[in-house]
Every structure is written in structure tokens, then in C-alpha cells.
Amino acid sequence: MESKFIRGTFFLTAASLISKILGFIYIIPFTALVGTQGYALYKYAYGPYTILLSISTIGLPLAVSKFVSKYNELGNYRVGLTLLRYGMYLMLISGIISFTALYLMAPFLAEILIDANDPTGNSVEDVQFVIRLVSFALLVIPAMSIFRGYFQGSQSMGPSALSTVIEQVVRIVFILVGGYVAIHLFNSSLTNAVGIATFAAFIGGVAGFVVLLIVFFKRRKLIKKQRDMSPNNEELNILSMFKELIGYAIPFVITGLTIPIFQNIDTFTINELFKSIGYKLDEAETINSVIGLAQILVMVPVSLATAFGMSLIPGITSAFTSGRVQEVQSKITQTMQILVFFTLPAAMGLCILGKPIYTMVFGLENSPELGGGILQWYSLGAVIFALFTVTAAIMQGINEQKKLILGIVFGIILKIAFNFLLVQYIGEIGPILATYIGFIVSIIYNIVFIKRKLQYKVLPLLQTLKEVFLLVLVMSIAVWIVKFLTELWLAEALGLYSRSLLTSIISICAGMFVYLGIGSRLKVVKGLSLIKKRNKNSKGE
Incomplete structure (x- = not known):
């Protein structure tokens, strides 16, 4: 049973990681296809969609997983199925309300984003069009999410993992093929190409939902047998069930909304702010788009670090509930060590190599000079976002x-x-520093309460990280030297993109060689390896 759970968790984590990697990779050909103006239009649609999706699901998928797992463990499989049925009704209603709200709010949101009197950028009608197309995804994604929660709560991670990957693959294929066909075969407008890209969220959601339905109907006899043979088939009152469920759900939705809210503040204010200081709409939209592209690069190390660090959070909850304060303190230290070890070198690498990396990933057509500078300033966000996620x-x-x-x-x-x-x-640096200030205040606030409640001492943690800080400094110097020498050695005739590509690859390889080569000998890394072995041994027992 334990090995099955570990295998399932691995599949789910791997699927999530594959989905994130695919979600990063497709942006490269997509921005090459539609440019910064097209990506800005795409961002206008996905910003409010992300917020409404989080609100419409109200954290229920993860809460359902926790709820189903609890009652299955108590031998009551009937409650999980009852919850699935009524949860589907709730998510369908919630999805319809969210779809209607976003669809009807599209003209209002478009007018906030775009000045109708400035013809240099996207039009109000363009923004309204793409927001309305992405809103259709809200009809299917919430219902699909609750199904995933049911399977995960039943310790069956495979269907959720497969559904996640299929959803992302279908979405990306629809975006790229649809956009290419629209622009290059039918000579359609940029707006139509971006509209296809936003509607892809609905197509991907349908594909992922179909996978879950197929698996559910294939297993329906086994599920029914489990329900009928379970030793405790007591039905719960629907209202009390949902009350317990929402109690589980609220904490899950809190942190999930924070980063999208910060990103939407930029999306909805940048155009007007830069126009107020003399920029034209197309220039403001370029900045808006480039900041969004820089965020994508910064979030790659954040997702990897938090995937490792967050794996220790359930242990923190369990130890705190049992009153084992010293164990909680130890797990917090381990989590912070993992987080810093992964995100700090990535942040420094992005800072030093911001311009060549941005040019390598997004090409010469997407404002490489501006984008590289913004990425250098935004690089520290990798550490800040990860710190916020874990402290929350x-x-x-x-x-x-x-x-x-x-x-x-x-x-x-x-x-x-x-x-x-x-x-x-x-x-251009203003929105980035404003993001840092907002998150740093929230992080300090969290740390103050963690210190008070757990008598956690930050200074000993910083002492354990001295080696990591020193190693990052050595790595940063090595990367800067390799970058300097590579740019000096490469001929000017080679072209800006080729120089950026070679500089990035050579410098990143040098940095990884130094960091991992020396890092494998550090006490912190050896300590983390011992923790991993101890966890494996305890699971084996």
C-alpha cells in the first residue's frame, strides 16, 4: 500500500512538473508567432481568468482530496461518492456563474486595460474578444478539478497525472497549430490567433475531463464494490459535509490567489501608469508584456524549489498537531535550506545572464534590451516568491x-x-520594486508570527546557510567571468542571437558545474541527503 502511494505521488508530481515545463516551453514559439503585442493581449485574457478560476473552485479540489482520504481511511467510501456527486453539481453551478460573470464583465475590463482613444496598441474590442473566449474554460475546468480531487483522495494519482498532462498537451497543440494556421495559412488577424490561444484553455479542459470520465466509468464496478463492502457506510448530512469541506478549502485558496493578484495588479495598472508619464499605448503594452515574460522565467526555479520544500509541509502540520514543537522547528529549517539552495543560485544566474537568457528564450523580436534589463531586476523574485509560498x-x-x-x-x-x-x-523598474515591497512585508509578517508561536530562531537558520551564501557568491563570480570571456571571444559577426545563445549555454553549464561540484561537499547538502535516507528507511519500516 505504501509503495503504491509513493508511486502515485511520484506520478502526480512528475505530471505537474511536465505540465509546468511544457507551459514554459510553448511560450517561446508562441511569442515568436504573435510578438509582444500579441502576448500582451493573451495576458489580458488569462489574468482575470486565473483569478475567477481560483474563486470558482474555492480550493475545493485539494479539499476534496483531503476529505475523501479521511473518510476512506475510516472505511466510509459512500461519503466520498456522495461528495463527488454533490461537489460536481456545486462546481457546475460555480463554473456557470464564473463564466457568465467574466463574459459579461469583458467590456468593462477591456476599458480599464485599454484607452479607446489611443490607436497605437490593441483595441478595446480585441481585449473584449479574447476575454470572452477564455471565459468558456470556466464551464469545464472547475468540474474537472473536483474529479481530480476525488481520485487523489482515493490514493489513485494516475488518472489525475494523466489528465493533467493530456490537458496541457492538447491546449498547447491547439494554441500553436491554431495560431500558425490562422496567421500563415488564412492570413487572419493577430487578434484571431490570440483568440484561438485563449479558447485553447476550454479545449484542453474538455480533453482532461474526458480522460477522467473514461477512467471513472472503467472503474465504476470496483468503486461500487468498495462502497457496498465498506464497513462504515453512514451517510453524512449534505450541509455538514460542505461545511467541513469549505473549512478545508479556504486555506488552500489563500496562497494560490496571492501571486496571480499581484500579477493582475501589474496587468491592469501598467498601461495607464506609463501613459500618464508620456508613453504611447503600444509602448506601455510592450512593457506590460515584457514584465509578464520575465515573470514566466522567474517562476521556473520557484516551482521547482517549492515542489521540494512543500513536500515537508504535511509533516509540519502533523508534528504541530501532535505538539512536537522541536520537530516542527527542524522541518521548517529543512524546508528553508532546500528553498535557498535551489532558488538563490537561479536568481543570481538570471541576474547576471538576464540579457542573453531573455534573448535566447524570446528572440530578437520581443524587445531583448528592455526584457533583459527587466529580467535582471526581476531575478530576485525567484527567492521572494518561494519564501512567501513556504512561509504562507x-x-x-x-x-x-x-x-x-x-x-x-x-x-x-x-x-x-x-x-x-x-x-x-x-x-519600468517601478512595478518590480513594488512587487518586492508587497511580498517582503507579507513574508516578514509571516515570519514574526512563526517565531512567536513556535519560538523559532532565525539566526541559527542563517548560520546553517552561510556555506550556501558563500557558494552562491563563488558561482556568481565564475558565471560572470565565463560570460565576460565568452562575449569577448565570440566574434561580432556571429549575430546577437547566436552570441546570446552560446553565452547563456556556456555560462549556465559553468555555473552548474561549480555549484553542484562544490555544493555536493557542503554540510547542508549532506544533511538533506541524510534526511532523505531517513525518510526512506522510516517508510520501509
């Missing part, structure tokens, strides 16, 4: 959800205020 999860693990929400609200207010304050003085 720890706050949930120690039942400080209300204080967590308050800290997030403080951060959002500061983000909005500093966006308006900084753009007029430091231009």
Missing part, C-alpha cells in the same frame, strides 16, 4: 490562517500604492 504554507500548518490573510492584504495594499508611486520616478 507554514502559517496554514500552524493554524494561523486569519493572520496570514491579514498579512497578504497588507502586501497587496502596498503593491498597489507603490506601483502608482514608483513608476513616475523609476519607470
Whole structure:
């Protein structure tokens, strides 16, 4: 049973990682196809869609997983099926309401984003069109998510993993093939190509949902047998069931919304802010688009680091519930060590190699000079976003959800205020620094309450990370030297893109060689390896 659970968890983690990697890779050909103006239009649609998707599902997929797992363990398989049925009804209603809201709000949102009197960029009609097309995905994604939660709660991770990958693959194929056909075969407008890309969320959702339905109907006899033979088939009151479920759900949705909210603040304010200081709409949209592209690169190391670090969070919750405070402190230290070990070198690498990496990934057509500079400033976000995600999860693990929400609200207010304050003085860097200020305040707020509740000491943690900081410094010097020598050695006649490609690859390889080569000898890394072995041994027992 344990090996089956571990295997299933591996499949689900691998599927999530594959999905994220695919979600990063397809942006490269897509931006080559539609450019920064097209990507800005795409971003306008996906920003409010992401928020409404989080609200419409209200964290229920993960909550359903927790709920089903609990009652299956108690031998009551009937409750899980009842929850699935009524949860589907709830998600269908929620999806329809969210779809209707986004579809009807499209003209209002478009007018916030675009000045109808400035013809240099995307039009209000363009933005309204793509927002309405992406809204159709809300009809299917929430219902699909609840099905995934049911399978995960039943310790059957394979269907969710397969559905996740199929959804992403179908979506990306539809985006790229549809966009290429629209532009190059039918000579259609950029707006239509981006519209196809946003509608792909619905097509991918349908594909992922069909996979789950097929698996469910194939297993229906086994599921029915489990239900009929379970020793405790007591039915629960529907209202009490949903009350318990929403209690589980609220913490899951809190952190999931924070980063999208910060990103949407930029999406909805940047155009107007830069126009107010003399930029034309197309210039403001280029900045808006480039900041979004830089965020994608920054989020790659964040997703990898938090995937490792968050695996320790359930242990923190369990140990706190049992009153094992020292174990909680130890697990927090381990989580922070993993996070810093993965994100800090990535952040420094992006800072040093910002311009060649941005040019290598997004090409010469997508404002490489501007994008490279913004990426260098945004690189520290890899550490900040990961720190926020983990400290927020720890706050949930120690039942400080209300204080967590308050800290997030403080951060959002500061983000909005500093966006308006900084753009007029430091231009393109303003929204980035405003993001840092908002998140850092939320992180400090979280750490203060973690320290108070657990008597956790930050100074000893920093002492354990001294070796990592020193190693990152050595790696950064090595990367800078290799970058300098490579650019000096490469001929000017080689072309900007080729120079950027070779500089990035050679410098990244040198940095990884130094970091991993020396890092494997550090006490922190050896300590993490011992933890991993200890966990394996305890599972084997």
C-alpha cells in the first residue's frame, strides 16, 4: 500500500512538473508567432481568468482530496461518492456563474486595460474578444478539478497525472497549430490567433475531463464494490459535509490567489501608469508584456524549489498537531535550506545572464534590451516568491490562517500604492520594486508570527546557510567571468542571437558545474541527503 502511494505521488508530481515545463516551453514559439503585442493581449485574457478560476473552485479540489482520504481511511467510501456527486453539481453551478460573470464583465475590463482613444496598441474590442473566449474554460475546468480531487483522495494519482498532462498537451497543440494556421495559412488577424490561444484553455479542459470520465466509468464496478463492502457506510448530512469541506478549502485558496493578484495588479495598472508619464499605448503594452515574460522565467526555479520544500509541509502540520514543537522547528529549517539552495543560485544566474537568457528564450523580436534589463531586476523574485509560498504554507500548518490573510492584504495594499508611486520616478523598474515591497512585508509578517508561536530562531537558520551564501557568491563570480570571456571571444559577426545563445549555454553549464561540484561537499547538502535516507528507511519500516 505504501509503495503504491509513493508511486502515485511520484506520478502526480512528475505530471505537474511536465505540465509546468511544457507551459514554459510553448511560450517561446508562441511569442515568436504573435510578438509582444500579441502576448500582451493573451495576458489580458488569462489574468482575470486565473483569478475567477481560483474563486470558482474555492480550493475545493485539494479539499476534496483531503476529505475523501479521511473518510476512506475510516472505511466510509459512500461519503466520498456522495461528495463527488454533490461537489460536481456545486462546481457546475460555480463554473456557470464564473463564466457568465467574466463574459459579461469583458467590456468593462477591456476599458480599464485599454484607452479607446489611443490607436497605437490593441483595441478595446480585441481585449473584449479574447476575454470572452477564455471565459468558456470556466464551464469545464472547475468540474474537472473536483474529479481530480476525488481520485487523489482515493490514493489513485494516475488518472489525475494523466489528465493533467493530456490537458496541457492538447491546449498547447491547439494554441500553436491554431495560431500558425490562422496567421500563415488564412492570413487572419493577430487578434484571431490570440483568440484561438485563449479558447485553447476550454479545449484542453474538455480533453482532461474526458480522460477522467473514461477512467471513472472503467472503474465504476470496483468503486461500487468498495462502497457496498465498506464497513462504515453512514451517510453524512449534505450541509455538514460542505461545511467541513469549505473549512478545508479556504486555506488552500489563500496562497494560490496571492501571486496571480499581484500579477493582475501589474496587468491592469501598467498601461495607464506609463501613459500618464508620456508613453504611447503600444509602448506601455510592450512593457506590460515584457514584465509578464520575465515573470514566466522567474517562476521556473520557484516551482521547482517549492515542489521540494512543500513536500515537508504535511509533516509540519502533523508534528504541530501532535505538539512536537522541536520537530516542527527542524522541518521548517529543512524546508528553508532546500528553498535557498535551489532558488538563490537561479536568481543570481538570471541576474547576471538576464540579457542573453531573455534573448535566447524570446528572440530578437520581443524587445531583448528592455526584457533583459527587466529580467535582471526581476531575478530576485525567484527567492521572494518561494519564501512567501513556504512561509504562507507554514502559517496554514500552524493554524494561523486569519493572520496570514491579514498579512497578504497588507502586501497587496502596498503593491498597489507603490506601483502608482514608483513608476513616475523609476519607470519600468517601478512595478518590480513594488512587487518586492508587497511580498517582503507579507513574508516578514509571516515570519514574526512563526517565531512567536513556535519560538523559532532565525539566526541559527542563517548560520546553517552561510556555506550556501558563500557558494552562491563563488558561482556568481565564475558565471560572470565565463560570460565576460565568452562575449569577448565570440566574434561580432556571429549575430546577437547566436552570441546570446552560446553565452547563456556556456555560462549556465559553468555555473552548474561549480555549484553542484562544490555544493555536493557542503554540510547542508549532506544533511538533506541524510534526511532523505531517513525518510526512506522510516517508510520501509
